[in-house]
Amino acid sequence: KAGVTQTPRYLIKTRGQQVTLSCSPISGHRSVSWYQQTPGQGLQFLFEYFSETQRNKGNFPGRFSGRQFSNSRSEMNVSTLELGDSALYLCLGTRDNNEQFFGPGTRLTVL
Amino acid sequence: DAKTTQPPSMDCAEGRAANLPCNHSTISGNEYVYWYRQIHSQGPQYIIHGLKNNETNEMASLIITEDRKSSTLILPHATLRDTAVYYCIVRSSNSGGSNYKLTFGKGTLLTVNP
Numbered sequence: 001k002a003g004v005t006q007t008p009r010y011l012i013k014t015r016g017q018q019v020t021l022s023c024s025p026i027s028g029h030r031s032v033s034w035y036q037q038t039p040g041q042g043l044q045f046l047f048e049y050f051s052e053t054q055r056n057k058g059n060f061p062g063r064f065s066g067r068q069f070s071n072s073r074s075e076m077n078v079s080t081l082e083l084g085d086s087a088l089y090l091c092l093g094t095r096d097n098n099e100q101f102f103g104p105g106t107r108l109t110v111l
Numbered sequence: 112d113a114k115t116t117q118p119p120s121m122d123c124a125e126g127r128a129a130n131l132p133c134n135h136s137t138i139s140g141n142e143y144v145y146w147y148r149q150i151h152s153q154g155p156q157y158i159i160h161g162l163k164n165n166e167t168n169e170m171a172s173l174i175i176t177e178d179r180k181s182s183t184l185i186l187p188h189a190t191l192r193d194t195a196v197y198y199c200i201v202r203s204s205n206s207g208g209s210n211y212k213l214t215f216g217k218g219t220l221l222t223v224n225p
Contacts, residue, residue: 043155088152098156100160102155103155104153105152105197107152
């Protein structure tokens with residue numbers, strides 16, 4: 001039903017590298033949020049963007065950043081990757097009627 | 112977002128109704144109740160949401176108590192494919208389209224048995 005797309009779906013990087021993940025919400029999703037999911041910590045909020053502006057930010061270091069474009073597409077960047085950054089990164093789009101849909105996620109593995 | 116409390120696990124027989132409870136005793140007046148489920152390591156799937164009235168869609172029904180301190184997600188005829196972790200969360204109403212931060216607990220692992 002949802003249609004939120006995330007690319008790439010799988011990614012393998014090494015420590016110290018940087019990565020860019022992309023999220024394309026479906027039509028009507030003006031707000032886009034990013035979450036990190038790991039087995040130990042569960043789902044943790046990274047940040048939220050609305051109308052190209054960051055509206056809310058979680059407790060992650062400055063190595064994690066993001067942005068949103070005028071077409072609502074969003075990217076997140078992680079620089080100087082660490083082993084602990086291995087996780088499923090999820091994008092969440094919200095419609096004005098309060099329906100929210102997650103994308104399938106990008107599974108990042110840091111070696 | 113207010114905290115929610117869910118049982119860690121539940122079992123249900125295939126074909127029977129699955130009733131998943133959630134307590135959100137500190138919910139405030141403008142906070143919605145949302146339900147998601149997650150199967151294996153896929154992204155969480157939206158199920159339903161509500162404010163104070165009961166809601167029904169093609170997937171499930173949501174019953175919210177009058178005082179809004181608890182709710183129940185009902186899967187009317189559970190199938191094996193409904194085995195998943197079910198998350199109940201509350202979040203502020205959509206103000207100007209802003210998402211606000213969602214706080215997920217550990218959810219309920221629903222196991223549907225044949």
